[in-house]
Amino acid sequence: MADRKPSRLAAVRDATGTVIGSVLGLIPHVLHHVGLIAGTAFLTGAGGNAALYLVGLLLSIPMLRRIHRRFGSWRAPAIAIAVFTAMFLVSALVVGPAISADSAPTDAPSPGPTPTVQHTEHHT
Numbered sequence: 011m012a013d014r015k016p017s018r019l020a021a022v023r024d025a026t027g028t029v030i031g032s033v034l035g036l037i038p039h040v041l042h043h044v045g046l047i048a049g050t051a052f053l054t055g056a057g058g059n060a061a062l063y064l065v066g067l068l069l070s071i072p073m074l075r076r077i078h079r080r081f082g083s084w085r086a087p088a089i090a091i092a093v094f095t096a097m098f099l100v101s102a103l104v105v106g107p108a109i110s111a112d113s114a115p116t117d118a119p120s121p122g123p124t125p126t127v128q129h130t131e132h133h134t
Contacts, residue, residue, distance in 0.1 A: 034069045059102045063095075070094060 074087040 031073055035066070037065070037069070059098075063098050063102075066094065066098065067091070 070090070074090060077086045077090055078084060080086070
């Protein structure tokens with residue numbers, strides 16, 4: 011079989027698919043930094059990370075199907091899911107906390123409540 015040069019239309023289609031796939035892949039990562047805008051109760055913590063992981067998996071289904079058709083096996087999509095999972099875990103557990111950590115040292119005592127005179131008299 012002779013080497014064929016892809017048509018210009020195929021190149022544009024592939025480039026467009028790459029851009030769309032990249033944006034869809036970044037959406038879960040960007041959304042878990044939105045916090046105040048989208049609601050901190052939903053997008054923070056383990057529940058928010060799990061929800062965004064599932065959204066990322068759902069958005070990758072078309073890509074996983076194409077990979078399966080291309081390689082004719084479920085091994086390649088399984089490897090892609092493993093890579094996605096590893097990257098998501100690094101983002102959620104390493105990068106996210108590193109860029110959102112407070113500048114104060116972690117061993118500094120947190121300010122506690124100060125007892126008032128009335129409180130002290132109440133307990134005597």
